[in-house]
């Protein structure tokens with residue numbers, strides 16, 4: 498056992514939220530196993546979720562809960578029910594962003610032949626960026642017909658998650674890191690993620706790096722997961738891919754996840770609160786137990802992590818299975834949540850004949866560098882995109898109104914949903930009430946005061962300007978997408 502216990506016998510204090518639905522059952526089962534294994538942790542309960550949502554806290558958390566979590570720095574969390582209807586924010590997204598938990602690590606492993614799966618050799622770790630992308634939650638309705646969501650991808654965000662993925666691969670002895678993006682379409686946002694991936698991959702020549710357009714990447718993963726090792730992705734793709742990957746391994750009830758940042762971590766099962774089976778002692782506590790095992794590794798308690806993992810894997814091998822993974826051919830006995838936990842406890846000290854807990858190489862730990870801001874690029878203002886709410890149909894009419902809003906700016910194109918409709922519109926192109934008029938400097942750089950002057954003139958010409966986006970060049974490279982031609 499680890500030797501570094503505090504004098505009071507506990508090495509760390511951990512906040513525990515029992516959660517909603519099946520949360521209390523699986524959390525109690527997991528805590529029973531942790532207590533039986535005599536982990537040197539003390540647990541402080543924190544109330545989160547449905548009860549707080551219904552008491553009027555729109556994010557499902559109150560000041561007292563924040564205080565307990567921030568003081569403990571580590572949270573083991575049962576799943577939370579997000580009430581239906583407007584006005585409620587996702588507690589998970591709120592906590593990940595507020596606590597800076599930028600990486601989400603989901604190991605997905607097949608436990609064949611003991612758990613039925615179509616992919617018996619699968620061992621994939623999905624590392625998902627956890628704070629950015631469309632999850633920034635910046636959305637606006639701009640016209641009668643159009644709403645928008647801002648997708649924010651940042652260099653520090655990319656550097657941190659991609660370095661984390663390569664460091665994870667190095668420390669856990671993984672051979673390959675794959676990046677999934679859609680940079681053929683989103684050349685700026687996904688383009689930045691892939692550019693940083695290439696930069697950081699070059700620092701790890703001993704680790705193979707591959708990249709896929711996300712759609713074909715997911716298709717290949719679903720077909721042949723054993724071709725993949727570590728996968729790193731921006732937030733939205735990571736959310737989708739990690740659920741697909743967990744399901745491929747056999748059951749959503751099996752996988753745990755760690756949300757890790759520079760100042761703390763949150764560990765939880767990947768599944769939700771399963772209200773359909775809540776209170777019936779049917780739920781599989783394995784996902785939350787896997788999360789707890791990850792937590793013990795994070796807390797530098799590898800011997801405890803291994804002992805619990807081995808007892809759990811031995812229990813699966815014995816054929817004591819909860820309903821979600823029970824199969825006549827592979828199972829010996831169907832057990833409830835608490836009986837499964839009791840069996841794991843009885844098996845503490847036993848070892849699986851087949852499965853090993855993925856461990857960091859001896860003496861190795863993730864070497865995560867602080868982000869260092871680069872020297873600023875030479876940034877030149879080259880023009881502005883004016884976005885207009887307009888119910889007309891003929892882009893020539895709009896062009897006449899906008900073409901002369903400023904003597905130093907030239908109207909170079911009009912697009913509708915990103916498709917160029919001026920000059921030259923195809924009859925087939927469908928147009929909404931949301932138009933983008935690109936104004937570019939006739940020569941050199943645009944004076945910043947020309948932009949509000951152009952907006953004012955456009956308004957006086959009868960245009961409803963709903964927003965503007967400045968067009969910048971960085972070190973001579975355009976920092977904006979070109980209009981999609983027809």
Ligand code: NAD
Pocket residue numbers: 519575576577578579580589749750765766767768769770771772773774779780781782783784821
């Ligand atoms: P879910 O994951 O709760 O359930 C999907 C299906 O999987 C259900 O049939 C359920 O019975 C089964 N299942 C899930 N966990 C299981 C387990 N441990 N053992 C056996 N079977 C299990 O997804 P859902 O029904 O879409 O969501 C229910 C609630 O959970 C929603 O309010 C949702 O917002 C919330 N949710 C919370 C989290 C979280 O707290 N991290 C994650 C996802 C969903």
